[in-house]
Amino acid sequence: MRTSAPSQPGGGIAADDTVAISLHINGELRHVLTDRRATLLDTLRERLALTGTKKGCDRGECGACTVHIDGRRVLACLALAVMAEGREVITIEGVTPADGLHPVQASFIEHDALQCGYCTPGQVMSAIACIREGRATSDDEIREFMSGNLCRCSAYPQIVAAVRAAAAGA
Numbered sequence: 420m421r422t423s424a425p426s427q428p429g430g431g432i433a434a435d436d437t438v439a440i441s442l443h444i445n446g447e448l449r450h451v452l453t454d455r456r457a458t459l460l461d462t463l464r465e466r467l468a469l470t471g472t473k474k475g476c477d478r479g480e481c482g483a484c485t486v487h488i489d490g491r492r493v494l495a496c497l498a499l500a501v502m503a504e505g506r507e508v509i510t511i512e513g514v515t516p517a518d519g520l521h522p523v524q525a526s527f528i529e530h531d532a533l534q535c536g537y538c539t540p541g542q543v544m545s546a547i548a549c550i551r552e553g554r555a556t557s558d559d560e561i562r563e564f565m566s567g568n569l570c571r572c573s574a575y576p577q578i579v580a581a582v583r584a585a586a587a588g589a
């Protein structure tokens with residue numbers, strides 16, 4: 420469902436360009452009012468209190484905002500929230516079981532694959548997809564297919580080890 424405030428006369432952008440949208444997020448249908456120009460990232464964080472998805476660069480360079488849409492990795496800072504209607508959005512909150520950790524999260528802890536932790540939700544979301552895509556069969560492949568996720572703390576060797584171990588089911 421989508422409704423919106425009326426456009427300004429002459430086709431300009433209305434001061435209040437709010438739309439009501441319905442998003443399938445982490446297995447739930449969520450109804451939210453958001454600006455039609457809002458990114459999925461801002462809508463998740465500011466409107467839906469799903470703050471596990473992080474804002475690093477806000478311009479598609481760091482991977483901190485990685486979520487899954489219909490099973491594929493997407494940078495939420497480059498996607499409009501309205502474009503996610505009718506699709507299945509999974510955030511870091513959606514992969515974390517209520518009673519524990521996803522195996523990839525556990526592997527990150529086991530391998531000390533973080534320092535400040537700011538990039539970690541995005542790294543985990545990319546790692547889950549990387550493994551599911553069958554792109555974690557060697558260290559070089561992991562580096563290549565995780566290359567969109569930057570870590571300012573430079574925990575890369577541990578991240579690769581964590582992904583490798585999770586892919587092996589260790």
Ligand code: FES
Nearest residue numbers: 475476477482496
């Ligand atoms: S915040 Fe989206 S890629 Fe950096």
Ligand code: FES
Nearest residue numbers: 534536570571572
């Ligand atoms: S752990 Fe600090 S940015 Fe990656």
